[in-house]
Amino acid sequence: MNLMTQDPTGLVLPEPDGRRMRELASRAAVLSGASTAELADLLLDMPGGLRQGLLDFAAGTSGQGCFVIRGLPVGDLPGTPQWHGSRVLEQHLTTGVLTLVADLLGSLIGYQDEKDGALIHEVHPVAGEEQRIENSGSVAFDFHTENVHHPLRPDFLGLLCLRQDHEGVAATRVASVRDAAALLTGAQREILSEPRFRSxxxxxxxxxxxxxxxxxxxxPVLFGAEPNLFMRFNSHTTSGPDRESDEALRALAAALEETCREIVLRPGEMVVVDNHVAAHGRSAFTPRYDGMDRWLRRCYSLRAVPRWAEQMMPQRRVLPELKQISGVL
Incomplete structure (x- = not known):
């Protein structure tokens, strides 16, 4: 079974809806620090097709684990940043787009341990870090669920394309455990369902x-049961205690590869991933560091933040350092 040629579920915004999103996102972008409740009017005014599509996806019944939106506004852009921690788009239109999408799915969140708690992450190559397996690299990035090590992993993540790579070949690769599980043996699934792995x-x-x-x-790497099977896996960091565990992990990685979908995002296109259903990765590309390199922006969304974690937040929407909550969940 090879699903790489099949387009994932999604929608294309008609021009009037794109203009409506531009207006709403521009207003959301300047409401720095606003809560989901404070953005309620903007969320209710989102174009009906987009709003319903995201709400349906948030229900968690997608077998594909991803949803693609095309026709989102991007606005004027500076050159692609060439260093870490750039905040050149803090109140940019796309900040509002990502905030509204994340808050419709759940709540936009960040992590104090990651990028100093930034809520929107810049995904672009950085010179000298081509081999790093993170936002700043340009080598192939194998399948992973986001923040696999963390007890409060995102429920969803969104990747919005601002600028393609020069050759237009870099793909976001998404693979659903609900497709891949059919290629595993019963013994492999049983091993992967045991709490024996570390990330x-x-x-x-x-x-x-x-x-x-x-x-x-x-x-465990796999949890839940058909049809609601879930995954917690990073091909780069998840390991088992013995040979049979590692063999099961390799079988899962191969099954994800066999069933993946490749999505070449263009400016104004966004993929939303269910972080418990689908793993994602990136194909390799060649940066030029000329201010026109590939540039995506990423957001995380969490359906519910525990009250105790919310009260420990160093600032609104930012989850506390992992050392403060380690062992709680």
Whole structure:
């Protein structure tokens, strides 16, 4: 079974809806720090087709685990940043787009441990970091669910394309566990469902850690049951305690590869991924560092933040440092 040629579920915004989103996103972008409740009027005014499509996707019944939106406004852009931590688009139109999408799915959130709690992440190549397996790299990035090590992983993530790579070949690769599981044996699925695996912190959470990166506590890679099967997996950081565990992980990676969908995003196109259903990755591309390189923006959405975690937040929407909540969940 090979699903790579099949387009994922999605919609194309008609021009009037695109103009409506531009207006709403422009208003949301300047409401820095506003809560989901404070954005309620803007969320209710989103174009009906887009709003309903996202609400249906948020219900969690998608077998594909991804939803593509085309025709979103991007607005005027500066050159693609060439360094970490750029905040050149803090109140940009696209900040509003991502905020509204994330808040319709759940609530826009960030992590204090990652990028100093930034709510919107810039995804672009950085010179000298081509081989890094994170936002700043340009090598192929294999399948992973986002923040696999964390007890409060995002429910959804969104990737909005602002600018393609020069050759227009870089693809966002998405693979659903609900497709891939059919290619696993019963024994492999049983092994992957046991809490025997550990996942190291991703490099985006460990830039300032000189020693070996910490690991999560033991967890299953597969959980739930058909048709509601879920996944917690990073091909780069998840490992097992023995040979049969590692063989099962390799089988899962191969099954995800066999069933993946490749989405070449163009400016104004966004893919939303169910982070418990689908793993995602990126194909390789060649940056030029000329101010016109590939540039995406990423957001996370969480359906519900525990009250205790909310009260520990260093600032609104930013989850506390992992060391403060380690072992709680």
């Amino acid at each position: 190291a912190y991703p490099t985006s959470f460990a830039r300032n850690i000189a020693a070996r990166r910490p690991e999560s506590g033991p967890h």
